[in-house]
Each structure stands twice: as C-alpha cells, then as structure tokens.
Amino acid sequence: MSDIDLIERVLAGNDHAFRLLVEKYRNDVFRTIFAILRDSKEAEDASQEVFMKLYNSLSQYENQGFKTWMTRIAVNHAIDVKRKQERRREDVVGALEQQELGTxxxxxxxxxxxxxxxxxxxxxxxxxxxxxxxxxxxxxxxxxxxxxxxxxxxxxxxxxxxxxxxxxxxxxxxxxxxxxx
CATH class of the missing domain: 1.10.10.10 (Winged helix-like DNA-binding domain superfamily/Winged helix DNA-binding domain)
Structure with missing residues (x-):
C-alpha cells in the first residue's frame, strides 16, 4: 500500500493506517533524530513526539514526497530538543553561579x-x-x-x-x- 493511500485512510479516520506508517518509517525517523541528539533515550522520546506532530499535521500534507516532509519535521524537532537541552545546561550553570554570588x-x-x-x-x-x-x-x-x-x-x-x-x-x-x- 502506498504512502498516499495510507495517508488518505488516516485522514478518513483509520488509525490502523497510521500505525502502518509509523512501522514503515519509525527506524528512519529514529536514525534522523539520533544523528542530531546522540542519545538513544532522547531520540526515542523525540521520535514519538514527531509521530504525534505528523498525525496532527497530516491534513496539511500536500503530496510532495512524504518521506522528505516527515524527515524535515523530524530534523526540526530534534534541533528544537537539542536547543532546549543546551538551555537547561545553561540554566543549571547560571543557577550555580547565582548560588555562588549569593553567598x-x-x-x-x-x-x-x-x-x-x-x-x-x-x-x-x-x-x-x-x-x-x-x-x-x-x-x-x-x-x-x-x-x-x-x-x-x-x-x-x-x-x-x-x-x-x-x-x-x-x-x-x-x-x-x-x-x-
């Protein structure tokens, strides 16, 4: 079954068709995200979030290469996750500095x-x-x-x-x- 057929079925309310899409592309999405995050646990979590984004935005898909569209969403999400991780680290360092300055x-x-x-x-x-x-x-x-x-x-x-x-x-x-x- 082609991606377009599966997408049409998902849009018609068939959740099983979305499961088939997830199974077909989960390794691709995971590898893409892992290449950016370099942490398998974070990549697993981010992959699940990407599939939720895909599900919620399937109605906006314009039949122009599903795998490319999906990969772009995965890359953008992984970059966002990485930025959040960096901000958390900066916040920890900042809090430690603030503690030191407060004594x-x-x-x-x-x-x-x-x-x-x-x-x-x-x-x-x-x-x-x-x-x-x-x-x-x-x-x-x-x-x-x-x-x-x-x-x-x-x-x-x-x-x-x-x-x-x-x-x-x-x-x-x-x-x-x-x-x-």
Missing amino acids: PRDSVEKEVIAFDQRRLVQKKLNEVPENYREVIYGFYIEEKSYQQMAEEQNVQVKTIETKLYRARNWMKRNWKEDDFS
Missing part, C-alpha cells in the same frame, strides 16, 4: 575573580569534544554517578568510565594549568 564574600574582588574563573571553566568546557563534554559535565558539574549517566545515555557503565577516562586524557593533553589562572 557572603570577603570582598568584591574575590567575587569578580570567582566569576571570571567560572566563566573561564565554562569556556574551556566548550573546547572539549562533544562526546566527552557530556560525561565531564554530568560527572563534575551535575555530580551524577556513572550509573545515572549510563542509564540516561542508554549505554553500559563501562562506556561511561571509558569516556570519562578519555576525556581526562584529552584535558591533560590539551590544557595547561596556566590556562586557568
């Missing part, structure tokens, strides 16, 4: 130095390759356990240990202590 200090000079150091650490963290940045951020900033990070990333604990080991080696090779003073 009593001996002098304004110490506050300025502490703020500059946090900003420098954040800048340096952005230099770390993306696949290492996530484990460094999770372990050192968010203080998550290996187990928590493994569950979130849907990988083995050993994978997290290896990533963290490689991330530390990367930092040793690429950073000097003078970079932080």
Whole structure:
C-alpha cells in the first residue's frame, strides 16, 4: 500500500493506517533524530513526539514526497530538543553561579575573580569534544554517578568510565594549568 493511500485512510479516520506508517518509517525517523541528539533515550522520546506532530499535521500534507516532509519535521524537532537541552545546561550553570554570588564574600574582588574563573571553566568546557563534554559535565558539574549517566545515555557503565577516562586524557593533553589562572 502506498504512502498516499495510507495517508488518505488516516485522514478518513483509520488509525490502523497510521500505525502502518509509523512501522514503515519509525527506524528512519529514529536514525534522523539520533544523528542530531546522540542519545538513544532522547531520540526515542523525540521520535514519538514527531509521530504525534505528523498525525496532527497530516491534513496539511500536500503530496510532495512524504518521506522528505516527515524527515524535515523530524530534523526540526530534534534541533528544537537539542536547543532546549543546551538551555537547561545553561540554566543549571547560571543557577550555580547565582548560588555562588549569593553567598557572603570577603570582598568584591574575590567575587569578580570567582566569576571570571567560572566563566573561564565554562569556556574551556566548550573546547572539549562533544562526546566527552557530556560525561565531564554530568560527572563534575551535575555530580551524577556513572550509573545515572549510563542509564540516561542508554549505554553500559563501562562506556561511561571509558569516556570519562578519555576525556581526562584529552584535558591533560590539551590544557595547561596556566590556562586557568
């Protein structure tokens, strides 16, 4: 059965036809989203959200290549999810900075130095390759356990240990202590 036939049936109220579309394209949608998010749990959630968007906007589809249309929706949604993740990380860092600034200090000079150091650490963290940045951020900033990070990333604990080991080696090779003073 062609995509157009299935779409017409969905628009006529046949939910089974939509299930057939989902089954036909779920791997394509997942791979597209995973390529952007690099997290299988997040990609699964985003895939479900994409199919809900597809279902709700099928009436707007204009028979111009269903797979292309669907992929465009998936890519845009994955980019939105990634932006939200980045904003959450920035919010966490901002909240930590706010906590630090809110505590009593001996002098304004110490506050300025502490703020500059946090900003420098954040800048340096952005230099770390993306696949290492996530484990460094999770372990050192968010203080998550290996187990928590493994569950979130849907990988083995050993994978997290290896990533963290490689991330530390990367930092040793690429950073000097003078970079932080």
